[in-house]
Amino acid sequence: MFPAFLQMRGVERMFATDGFMDDFQNRLLASADRISGALDALLAQQPREGEISRPERLMAAMRHGALNGGKRLRPFLVLESAALFGVEEADAMAAALALECVHCYSLIHDDLPAMDDDDLRRGQPTVHKAFDEATAILAGDGLLTLAFELLGSAACHRDAGVRSELVVELAKAAGLGGMVGGQMLDLQAAEDAPDEAAIRMLQAMKTGALLRFACEAGAILGSASPSDRATLRAFGEKIGQAFQLADDVLDVVSSDEAMGKRVGKDEAMGKGTLVAILGLEQARQRADALVEEAEALLSGFGDRADVLKSCARYIVSRQQ
Amino acid sequence: MFPAFLQMRGVERMFATDGFMDDFQNRLLASADRISGALDALLAQQPREGEISRPERLMAAMRHGALNGGKRLRPFLVLESAALFGVEEADAMAAALALECVHCYSLIHDDLPAMDDDDLRRGQPTVHKAFDEATAILAGDGLLTLAFELLGSAACHRDAGVRSELVVELAKAAGLGGMVGGQMLDLQAAEDAPDEAAIRMLQAMKTGALLRFACEAGAILGSASPSDRATLRAFGEKIGQAFQLADDVLDVVSSDEAMGKRVGKDEAMGKGTLVAILGLEQARQRADALVEEAEALLSGFGDRADVLKSCARYIVSRQQ
Numbered sequence: 001m002f003p004a005f006l007q008m009r010g011v012e013r014m015f016a017t018d019g020f021m022d023d024f025q026n027r028l029l030a031s032a033d034r035i036s037g038a039l040d041a042l043l044a045q046q047p048r049e050g051e052i053s054r055p056e057r058l059m060a061a062m063r064h065g066a067l068n069g070g071k072r073l074r075p076f077l078v079l080e081s082a083a084l085f086g087v088e089e090a091d092a093m094a095a096a097l098a099l100e101c102v103h104c105y106s107l108i109h110d111d112l113p114a115m116d117d118d119d120l121r122r123g124q125p126t127v128h129k130a131f132d133e134a135t136a137i138l139a140g141d142g143l144l145t146l147a148f149e150l151l152g153s154a155a156c157h158r159d160a161g162v163r164s165e166l167v168v169e170l171a172k173a174a175g176l177g178g179m180v181g182g183q184m185l186d187l188q189a190a191e192d193a194p195d196e197a198a199i200r201m202l203q204a205m206k207t208g209a210l211l212r213f214a215c216e217a218g219a220i221l222g223s224a225s226p227s228d229r230a231t232l233r234a235f236g237e238k239i240g241q242a243f244q245l246a247d248d249v250l251d252v253v254s255s256d257e258a259m260g261k262r263v264g265k266d267e268a269m270g271k272g273t274l275v276a277i278l279g280l281e282q283a284r285q286r287a288d289a290l291v292e293e294a295e296a297l298l299s300g301f302g303d304r305a306d307v308l309k310s311c312a313r314y315i316v317s318r319q320q
Numbered sequence: 321m322f323p324a325f326l327q328m329r330g331v332e333r334m335f336a337t338d339g340f341m342d343d344f345q346n347r348l349l350a351s352a353d354r355i356s357g358a359l360d361a362l363l364a365q366q367p368r369e370g371e372i373s374r375p376e377r378l379m380a381a382m383r384h385g386a387l388n389g390g391k392r393l394r395p396f397l398v399l400e401s402a403a404l405f406g407v408e409e410a411d412a413m414a415a416a417l418a419l420e421c422v423h424c425y426s427l428i429h430d431d432l433p434a435m436d437d438d439d440l441r442r443g444q445p446t447v448h449k450a451f452d453e454a455t456a457i458l459a460g461d462g463l464l465t466l467a468f469e470l471l472g473s474a475a476c477h478r479d480a481g482v483r484s485e486l487v488v489e490l491a492k493a494a495g496l497g498g499m500v501g502g503q504m505l506d507l508q509a510a511e512d513a514p515d516e517a518a519i520r521m522l523q524a525m526k527t528g529a530l531l532r533f534a535c536e537a538g539a540i541l542g543s544a545s546p547s548d549r550a551t552l553r554a555f556g557e558k559i560g561q562a563f564q565l566a567d568d569v570l571d572v573v574s575s576d577e578a579m580g581k582r583v584g585k586d587e588a589m590g591k592g593t594l595v596a597i598l599g600l601e602q603a604r605q606r607a608d609a610l611v612e613e614a615e616a617l618l619s620g621f622g623d624r625a626d627v628l629k630s631c632a633r634y635i636v637s638r639q640q
Contacts, residue, residue, distance in 0.1 A: 047497060048497075050492060050497075051492070051496075051497030052497055052498075052501075052521060052524060052525055053497065053501060053505075053521060053525065054496060054497060054501065055496075055501045055504040055505050055508075057504060057508065058496055058500070058501055058504040059496070062496065109457055109458075109461060112454075112457065114452070114453035114454040114457060115454045115457065132434070133434035134432075134434040134435045134507050135504070135507075137429055137432065137434060137435065137457065138429075138500050138503060138504050138507075140461075141429060141460075141461075141464065141500050142495055142496040142500045142501070144461065144464060144465065145464065145491050145494050145495035145496070145500060146491065146495055146496065148468040148487055148490075148491045149487070149488055149491035149492060149495060151487070152472075152484045152485070152486075152487030152488040152491065153484075153488055154484075159480075160479075160480040160481040160483070160484040161480040163480070163484045163487075164472045164473075164474075164480040164483045164484055164487070165472070166472075167468055167469070167471070167472030167483075167484070167487050168469055168472040168473055170468075171465050171466065171468045171469035171472065172370060172371070172469060174465050175462055175465035175466055175469060176371075176374060176375075176378055176379070176382065176462040176465070176466065177367060177368070177370075177371030177372055177373065177374060178371075178372075180378070180458050180461050180462045180465060181372075181373060181374065181375045181378055181462070183458055184375040184377060184378040184455070184458050185373075185375050187454050187455075187458075188375075188377065201372060201373060204372060205372055205373065
């Protein structure tokens with residue numbers, strides 16, 4: 001079964017001939033299970049060595065925000081980009097979990113009444129609905145902080161230089177010049193009516209930076225050459241842009257039910273999107289072109305990069 | 321001029337004979353100026369290398385929360401404990417700034433309507449009053465993230481092992497088992513009516529952990545022996561407890577005007593404090609005893625530790 005969007009765009013044939021999509025989706029699902037299991041252990045109620053206490057309500061809220069059936073796309077990209085440089089999954093898992101903690105924190109804070117004011121996330125009540133606003137703010141703060149503890153810990157990588165580099169790169173991607181800054185611009189977008197260039201910058205910060213980090217992190221973990229690292233970084237940028245275009249398309253064509261959250265919101269709030277500027281058809285074409293560019297970037301890795309290439313395609317074909 | 325509290329407790333004589341207090345306060349003020357200057361530069365509007373953009377409103381809110389005339393006690397402790405191990409101020413400044421960023425973020429989030437709902441901080445409107453709630457949440461998130469960027473960066477320390485260790489220790493102190501967890505327990509305190517042991521744990525997490533980190537960070541930066549590091553950690557724990565007792569005393573005896581924020585709030589909210597349990601006089605005695613224990617811990621360092629000892633005394637004598 002191929003999603004209607006792919007049938008329309010004639011991508012079905014490509015998948016039909018190589019079977020990539022089924023294999024890929026199974027791989028992504030299996031990886032999500034392992035990542036969720038590791039997050040589950042990480043967020044156990046029992047205090048770890050050196051911790052005074054883990055407040056029950058805080059842990060419950062962090063678990064609610066982090067263990068809700070996400071696709072685990074970002075940590076998957078960390079694991080797969082690390083595998084490209086010969087890094088075993090166990091040796092990339094801490095960095096993958098750190099990134100997922102940052103992603104989950106950002107969703108919890110973005111959903112708050114003062115921000116996007118969303119009641120549902122993946123079909124479940126958002127953290128501030130299931131608990132309360134104060135607990136949701138703290139759960140987000142706790143996940144963000146935990147991410148850096150994971151990256152700094154010896155279990156992340158034997159080389160402290162690699163750990164420090166991951167800390168700096170994740171902080172840059174997630175911080176004032178990245179995701180947090182992008183969310184600020186997004187909140188102002190309803191008033192500012194950004195043009196295409198401004199929307200691209202906002203998206204590069206808000207969602208692009210973490211996806212770029214996901215791919216670059218694998219290269220950092222694998223002590224890749226500067227050239228390979230730049231390639232993975234560029235790949236992450238391309239798929240970040242494609243991801244956002246696909247998201248904007250889904251926000252227009254999908255239903256609340258299929259997405260497990262409220263859709264059509266950008267338009268309702270008067271925020272400009274690239275779909276509003278380019279139109280649906282051109283937005284889809286551009287997303288496809290970005291995926292092709294992303295795949296081309298990895299050509300030097302041969303079939304070792306097949307999973308990452310499939311992931312790029314998946315990103316524009318997903319239905320939620 | 322000695323504060324009434326010290327006159328009552330006969331501490332005046334001690335200071336009158338050695339002149340510590342005047343010297344110390346001048347040193348703290350001068351240090352606060354340098355730290356504020358460095359924060360000012362850190363939070364400049366101009367993007368730094370590798371940053372796409374620094375959204376104006378976000379930077380203004382972060383500056384409002386971080387550049388508001390704080391005493392800079394925590395970064396001062398980092399600098400002075402590092403100096404004990406021969407580390408120049410310039411070489412400890414990044415870690416000091418990182419800790420202050422975490423402190424400022426915690427104040428911004430704690431002041432939010434969903435949390436402690438405070439309108440004033442150091443006599444100025446809190447960030448969500450001067451801006452709005454969403455911007456205040458993001459400003460806090462941005463400062464927390466920036467702290468880890470600072471610690472991971474080469475400018476923090478030439479040895480990446482030291483940088484990673486600082487990252488892990490700050491994350492533990494600030495995270496779910498430290499400050500964030502403590503704030504969760506504090507929010508629940510009005511309902512839970514914690515006993516003395518529970519209040520001590522709450523305080524050790526909410527305020528103690530960062531003060532302990534401040535002192536231990538100096539030892540980490542200075543590659544101190546495990547024994548010296550444990551000593552500085554214990555010193556930080558003692559002054560953390562003394563700080564909190566002094567804070568609880570001030571919350572009862574001080575005025576809103578002198579503190580630049582609302583006082584008497586813990587009692588009004590029905591949260592148990594150690595002062596409510598022990599009484600004012602015993603709380604003061606215990607704070608003094610903790611300061612003496614803290615000073616005794618540093619006896620092996622001779623007069624090189626005079627500034628840190630003065631700081632311990634200052635912590636229980638301060639009027640705000």
